[in-house]
Each structure stands twice: as structure tokens, then as C-alpha cells.
Amino acid sequence: MPELPDVETFRRYVDATALRRRIVDVEVLSRRVLAGVSSRRLRQVLRGATFNRTRRHGKHLFVDTNGSQWLVLHFGMTGYLDYGKERTRGPHDRVIFVFAKKCSLAYVCPRLFGRVTLTASVEEFVEMKKLGPDAMSVSAEGFACCLCGSKATVKSSLMNQRLIAGVGNLYSDEILFQSQVHPLFRSDRLSVAQATQIHRDMRKVLRRATERKADPMQLPGSYLLPHRRIGGSCPRCSGKLARRTVAGRTAYWCPACQKT
């Protein structure tokens, strides 16, 4: 799941379920998802604390734990959160934050590509990971700056978390479809008008997707994602969509609507 709209949805989910509740225990069921923190330290820092507030930068979710540490959650390709009272444990639960009254929040990650850690500062973490500005917060000028310095294809640049944080394979396809820009177009050859358009469409697409709880199939029929499958047709011109590996991922686009 997790591109920016998914992680923003998870952030709101934590806000709605787990804020200000005393953490009575932390169960680490898979050490593999811990990055640079031991289960003992995670438990020691979180036990007795509360989740105070949440932040998001790109695909990373941060939860202020009351003291000097933030819990950092990244979801890989298949991670998500599941809150419940007396919830039954699933096979892919990796870390469980246990609250009072048998309530708990599970970090579930079937493929184990996600990571959980702690950081003293969100800004330091972002700098350490060399993440670019958040896709929903970056200004048009900042966005153009990030893209136009890259010789990579525009799809690759959009997905490069060091340039812009938050856009992945699915939404990069959607953004370029909206802007009618070909995914293989070189970033540094975009006109100012094109970069401005892509910036506007990026924010529009991510906002829309977040409104729809990050379910790509719930996007309007005029969007690419509901049609993004083998044999799918362009909602604008009805032509067959093109499909090819770009930047190591499967890209879909309309060869008629998205020129060069």
C-alpha cells in the first residue's frame, strides 16, 4: 500500500485510535523490522509513555512518544496498522503496542520490507535519510528546483525519495497522466510550465487519493489508476495503455495523451 496517501491515512488512524493512551507493553514479534533499535530499548522507551501527536514526512510516519523520542514507522510495500480491543493476533503482526483495557495497535508487515525505529528528532531523521521535501508541503519553486537538477527520467525523479518524498510507483503514473507528460521525459528538460503543472497535479492527486483513503480504485473514472491494468484503456481517449518497465518498476501510461 504505502505511498504518501496511505501513510497519511495511517497517521489519521493513529490520531483517531491511539493518541494519549498509556502504553503498557510493546511486543516485538519480529526483530527483522527493527532498524537500529533493540527490542529491549524500544520497550524501555515506550512502556509507560503515551503517543502524543503524529507527523508524516513522505512515506514515514512519526509518533511523538511523550518524552524525547519519536517512534518511526515505515511500511515497505505491504505494511499497515490495525487497532482493536482484544484483537486476535495475525500471522504478520510484527510489533504490537499494548494499551490499557486490552486495546492494542499492531504494526503488520507481511513481506517484512517495512522498518520501525526511534529518533530524537524528525528533522534529523529526514536529513540522515537524505529525504527530499514532503510532496504535499513542497512549494512549486522548490519542486521545480528538485526536478530540474536531475537528468533521470521524470518518473524516476518523482519516485526518488531523495528528491521528493512520498510519491511511489502508482501515484507517479497517475500524476504524469494528469499532466500529460511521458514517463520517460528527462526531468531537466521539463519547461517551467510543465514543472508547475506536474507540481499542481501531484498535490491534486495525492489529496484526492487521501480523501479516498488511498484506495486507487475509488479515484474518479477520469483518473488513470482505476484503468491501470494489462489491457486497460485510457479514460481520456480510449486508446490502449502502454506498459513497460521504467526505473525498475512497471509503468503504465497513455501513448496518445502523454507525449514525449
Place this chain on the structure above:
DNA sequence: AGGTATGTTAATTG
């Protein structure tokens, strides 16, 4: 069985 998958990163190649 083999191909595919919403992510990241290291190694390799041009």
C-alpha cells in the same frame, strides 16, 4: 512453475 507486486538499497554497468 513462473511472473507479478504500492519499497529501498547495494552492486554492477554504461
Place this chain on the structure above:
DNA sequence: GCAATTAACATACC
């Protein structure tokens, strides 16, 4: 150094 490609990670689905 940059960019593209490939493999690797671990699992599920068609």
C-alpha cells in the same frame, strides 16, 4: 559522479 539495471530482501496471489 550520475543514471539505469539487476538482485536481494520475504511473502502472497494469479
